[in-house]
Amino acid sequence: MGTDEGLRAAECFHPSDEEIEKWMDDAFDTAKDALENGEVPVGCLMVYSNQVIGKGRNEVNETKNATRHAEMVALDQLLAWCRHSNLDVSSVCERTALYVTVEPCIMCAAALRLLNIPVVVYGCRNERFGGCGSVLDVSSASLPQTGSTFKCVSGHRAEEAVEMLKTFYKQENPNGDQNLSLLLFLLSSPLLSSLFSSPRLIFSYISSLVSSFLLLSDFCFYAVSQELFINFFFAILSFLPFLYITS
């Protein structure tokens, strides 16, 4: 039932180039706001009959809830707007387009399906979590219990969106921050002090180094792949005996 109606709505409902340009500008401004607030730079807009009824940016760190992606925030606003305007949610959603700087993740794609949003316009692909083809194709999969499929229009200002993500990943993750400085301290301390005077100390040194590494690899899930950490970690471990012998 929902699938047929959704498809029909999508057919007669295709955003023009001017619309895409205009709304994507807004979405990029929202993403910049996220970047300035230490969140993953993704911004989005829900547009219904030429007006913005939902606007969101990533709020994961603020809320300590990893599901607070820009799309989920915007969908909440859409629902609040419907309640406020006394309009039926499903009839509004069927005529609402989502403009977002980065391809929605698997979770958000499923959420958009559940609400029967017919069209999603996005900038760059999301190789890490993308739910519109990059990792899984939730947007067009056959999932009869999960709302209706939606159409994707991709590639608008993709390079710019990627650049913003790169800028973010180059910065330190605020959650990994303290551990990184702890690690740096631990790595530099043997050069400053004679920490290696006894095996007991070297043991505590290793375990603290290891724990700070684990914390780092745990928390910086946006940072470099874990394998790199591990390799680095064992490189250091294999180097330690020589340090001990020479000191």
Next chain:
Amino acid sequence: MVVWMRRFEAPNYHNHKGTVTSTSMCSLRCGIFLLQSDEGTSFRAENTKTMEPQTKRWKGSECDTDSWVAYPVLSDEQSQDVGLVEAYAAPIVNKKETSRLVRELNSLYPLNDLQHVKRVRAVKEKGSPHPLEVLVCLVSDAPAMKVVSIDSLLPSDGVKSDGLGEPFVVKVPARPPLTRPQFEQASKHWPTSFHEDKQVTVALRGELFSAPQKARMHVYMTSALTAARAANELGMEAVGAVMVDPAMERIVAVGHDCRGDHPLHHAVMVCVDLVARSQGGGCYTYDRYPACSFTSLTSDPVQKIPGAEASSQPYICTGYDLYVTREPCVMCAMALVHSRIGRVFYGSASADGAFGTKYKIHSQKDLNHRFEVYKGVLGKQCEDLNSLDGHVKKGK
């Protein structure tokens, strides 16, 4: 002592280079946490991989834990058939030639993609004129030839065909077996080597969890069932979810379906936000629903355990176990990936489920967080919730 250990370990790990798998990562972590915990509070080590079987003194407890079995939801690679490829094998007529033949065949036709396949097999049938058979090459690697014969397979200047009989086609497993059922299947065709993951084998038999562990799982799923029934009484779908900190053995949050006021408030999403609230975050209030609750961390004295200081600061759902009555949908499953969930236990499967039915998001290749999922915990009782749902849906 320590130095000595490290010197032997380090180069060994170096060989792994970029191929450190998530499993080795996990066991590594467990090991390290055990090393650290002088006070015996191996707070994270216990919860992830190594739930040791304990004594069976709980057997007579009031929970009927024998009524259900938790089975693992394995990845496609672990649960699919290993696949078969055709190869030419030939009988070794002269047994004395075996080692030369294997050596020369290995250099002429190396089976690089089939490291798990053994080159030579013993012939089982009694009274066979030859005791051994050897793999010559894959059918796809064989040179073009009109009639299959041992001489056309082996170039005249290369391997001497002395001691080999005429070739015949066999099927060999295409991929290394990862589980015991796969190994048994593969071995029927050709001898195959197998590096057994004991935990998977035990889990597939449904014997991974000891009686006391099952008793605890029973208690957690029972509270999820209670929450599900509460949701149903309020006219919403009968789904409940419970987030547990397995290290402390305590419930962090209980949630149920709240689709009445928000179409995306599935039980798991509610539970994830309640966990955020327990950590001082969160963005919804579920105060209207008495069956939705969370345990605030600040008011909990158990937190002050030596050895579990800064590093034990909870971070989203890291290391937590989720018990949910029904297999989560795609949205909820991915929410759990984003939340770095430790393990998931569910009761009954669902039509669009993402932990086994439609997808296996917990073992999806490109995602950077993977975890174990078990199904069938109080399966019957969870299944029965669907009949409750039927009544509500009609009314909606």
